Amino acid sequence: xxxxxxxxxxxxxGEPQDVLIDGAQIAAVGSGLPDEGAQVVEAGGKVLLPGLxxxxxxxxxxxxxxxxxxxxxxxxxxxxxxxAVFAMANTFPVADTAGVVEQVYRLGxxxxxxxxxxxxxxxxSLEGRKLAELGAMHESAAGVTVFSDDGKCVDDAVIMRRxxxxxxxxxxxxxxxxxxxxxxEGAEMNEGVVSAELGLGGWPAVAEESIIARDVLLAxxxxxxxxxCHLSTAGSVEIIRWxxxxxxxxxxxxxxxxxxxxxxxxxxxxxxxxxNPPLRTERDVLALREALADGTIDIVATDHAxxxxxxxxxxxxxxxxxxxxxxxxxxxxxxxxVDTGLLTWAGVAERMSFKPARIGQAGGHGRPVSAGxxxxxxxxxxxxxxxxxxxxxxxxxxxxPYEGRELPGRVTHTWLRGKATLVDGKLT
Numbered sequence: 029x030x031x032x033x034x035x036x037x038x039x040x041x042g043e044p045q046d047v048l049i050d051g052a053q054i055a056a057v058g059s060g061l062p063d064e065g066a067q068v069v070e071a072g073g074k075v076l077l078p079g080l081x082x083x084x085x086x087x088x089x090x091x092x093x094x095x096x097x098x099x100x101x102x103x104x105x106x107x108x109x110x111x112a113v114f115a116m117a118n119t120f121p122v123a124d125t126a127g128v129v130e131q132v133y134r135l136g137x138x139x140x141x142x143x144x145x146x147x148x149x150x151x152x153s154l155e156g157r158k159l160a161e162l163g164a165m166h167e168s169a170a171g172v173t174v175f176s177d178d179g180k181c182v183d184d185a186v187i188m189r190r191x192x193x194x195x196x197x198x199x200x201x202x203x204x205x206x207x208x209x210x211x212x213e214g215a216e217m218n219e220g221v222v223s224a225e226l227g228l229g230g231w232p233a234v235a236e237e238s239i240i241a242r243d244v245l246l247a248x249x250x251x252x253x254x255x256x257c258h259l260s261t262a263g264s265v266e267i268i269r270w271x272x273x274x275x276x277x278x279x280x281x282x283x284x285x286x287x288x289x290x291x292x293x294x295x296x297x298x299x300x301x302x303x304n305p306p307l308r309t310e311r312d313v314l315a316l317r318e319a320l321a322d323g324t325i326d327i328v329a330t331d332h333a334x335x336x337x338x339x340x341x342x343x344x345x346x347x348x349x350x351x352x353x354x355x356x357x358x359x360x361x362x363x364x365x366v367d368t369g370l371l372t373w374a375g376v377a378e379r380m381s382f383k384p385a386r387i388g389q390a391g392g393h394g395r396p397v398s399a400g401x402x403x404x405x406x407x408x409x410x411x412x413x414x415x416x417x418x419x420x421x422x423x424x425x426x427x428x429p430y431e432g433r434e435l436p437g438r439v440t441h442t443w444l445r446g447k448a449t450l451v452d453g454k455l456t
Contacts, residue, residue, distance in 0.1 A: 031055075031066035032446070037076035037407060039397050041373025044073060049403040052445040056399050069441060071407060077377050079111025079142075079404035079442065081384040081393050082354065083203075083281060084178070084257060084329035087113070087144070089135060090128070091120025096334040096424050098135040098144060101354070103422035104332070106141040106449040108354040109406035109439040112385070112393045113142055113332075117149040118179040124149035124160035126168035133170035141449045142442075145390060148172040150191050150202060154180050159187065162194050173389045176203035178257055179304075181239060183209055188243060192252035201253040201279075201387065204243050206264070207305065211235035216345065218291040218306040226294065228344075231306045233261040240264050244271035244278050255387060256280040258331050260305040262315035269324045279387050281329040282316050284360035285351055289313075289429060299340050299347030300429050303333075320379065321370040327384045330357045334425030352423050356416060358408065359435035366410075367436060373410075392445070403446035412438040422455060 032049040039045050039057065046061035047054060082105065088096040098115075105113050115132055117123035123132060129146040136144025148165035152158045154177045165172040175195060182188045182204060191202050212235045217223050219230025240256055244267065247254040256268065259280045271278045285303065290310050293301045301307060319325040333350025340347055361380065365371040371379070385394025395401040413436050418426040442450040449456055 030446070031064065032069060033061060033063045033066040034069045034071050034076060034407065037071035037074055039076045040377050041075050047076060047397065049443065049446045052403055054397065054399055054401050054403050057397060069407070074440065075373050075408045075410050076397060077109070077373065077406045077408060078381040078395060078397055079393060079406050079444065080109045080358065080380045081388070081390055082110050082113045082330050082332070083174070083327060083384040083388050085113040085115055085332045085354065086118070086334065087115045087132070088119065088334060090131060094336045098132065099139040100422060100424040101332070101334070102136065102139070102141040102144060103455055104352070104354040106442045106455060107422050107439060108356070109358050109408065109442055110354060111142045111404040111406070111442065111444050112145065112390050114145045114147050114174055114388050116178045117147050117176060118154060122149050122153050123147070124152050126161060126164040129165050129170040129172050130168050141455070142444055143390070143393065145388060146170045146172055147203070148175045150175045150177045150182050151187060156180065156182055156184055156187060159190060159194065162191070162200070166198050166200060173200045174203055175200060176205065176257065178203065178205045181205050181207040181209060183239070185242060185246065189246050189250060192247055192250050192254060196250065196252040201255050203255040203257050204239065205257050206236045206239040206243070208235045208238050216302070217294045218308050220291065220309060222291045222294060228294070233263050233308070236261055236305060237263040237267060240267050244276050247278060248274065248276045253277045258283050258286065258305055258329070259316070259325060260286045260308050260312065262312050265315050265319040265324055269319070272324065279326040281327045282320055282325045283331045284328060284353055284357045285429060286316055287313065287320070287364040288360050297344050299342065299344050300351065300427055302344065302347050302349050303351050304349040317364055317370055320365065327379050327387065328357065328361055329384065330354050334423055335427050336425065340427045350427065352421070352425050352428050355421055355423065356428060356430050356435065358439060359437045362410065362437040363435055403443050405443045406439055407441040409438045409440050410436065412436065414438065
């Protein structure tokens with residue numbers, strides 16, 4: 029059946045309306061729309077959002093299919109309400125050539141429960157010494173517009189400058205993993221009171237802030253765009269705020285876990301809380317929430333980082349860094365931003381759909397919920413509260429920091445160009 033009528037949904041959290049999908053497009057939005065033989069979804073006051081867009085996802089394929097694949101990762105995305113994800117380049121082999129990004133792109137087309145847009149590496153093999161095939165990746169079938177060595181910092185200022193100059197020619201953006209490597213040698217958690225008490229190597233805030241300060245000045249100097257990945261400190265917020273006040277073309281993202289969790293959790297020595305950048309202090313968390321609310325931080329991105337069981341179920345020092353996040357992201361944002369009164373649902377749509385789509389140039393995504401637009405949609409039961417059980421995850425990995433934690437909200441339906449990928453919480 030090509031027609032679907034979503035009845036009584038709160039579009040972007042507003043008054044209940046009906047939304048009629050016909051094929052791949054939204055045909056009409058209004059009150060009392062006739063079903064005209066359409067399949068009816070009774071929304072019952074649930075919130076209808078444009079399909080979410082994640083600018084920072086690790087799908088691990090090719091090379092680490094033991095932790096995630098394009099299929100399992102996009103199934104997790106659909107469960108989280110996402111209709112498009114940007115796949116980071118730190119695969120094996122690294123996505124630093126047109127051939128590899130096209131492989132990821134084709135896998136998304138063949139197996140994806142959402143659209144998959146590859147991110148190209150900035151440097152060859154993420155080694156920071158030589159620019160990768162930026163132009164060839166952009167001109168490939170994948171049409172790469174975002175480039176990042178995420179997992180590693182482009183710490184050489186000359187290489188970073190050249191990358192910014194190169195992508196400027198075709199309107200691309202460099203997404204920087206802001207971590208000065210010498211300042212984080214041996215670091216295992218946030219540098220502060222907790223790290224001192226636990227005797228763990230500290231990861232100072234200045235390691236992030238110094239790279240962001242350098243890169244916004246480089247972006248201003250060459251007149252290019254720079255995007256800051258997983259911003260995590262109050263000091264980083266102030267640098268971004270200052271840069272935007274000068275008119276520098278910088279955008280920034282925050283992860284859900286940096287909006288909720290603090291370094292106090294590391295006292296458990298549970299490696300599930302080991303992440304890059306590390307969990308920071310309560311002061312940092314509150315500064316990040318405020319910055320997301322006022323627009324200094326542009327978007328929420330998951331940094332979904334799946335790992336196999338053996339890479340996390342080990343001693344703290346040996347554990348891999350990272351957390352899965354696609355299936356819990358919207359719930360954490362509701363908990364930290366909506367239920368606290370810092371954002372409306374329209375604000376959530378701006379930061380989790382409209383803006384990330386614009387930054388990544390994801391055509392057809394991040395569009396208004398109105399007639400004639402692509403039917404990329406997410407229906408959310410905002411009244412739901414439940415305990416997180418990773419056994420039910422669609423992701424191949426289970427390294428969530430929220431296991432057993434009660435969170436609000438549940439995505440019940442996701443539509444990709446009018447085709448349901450999730451119905452009543454179950455993947456199609």
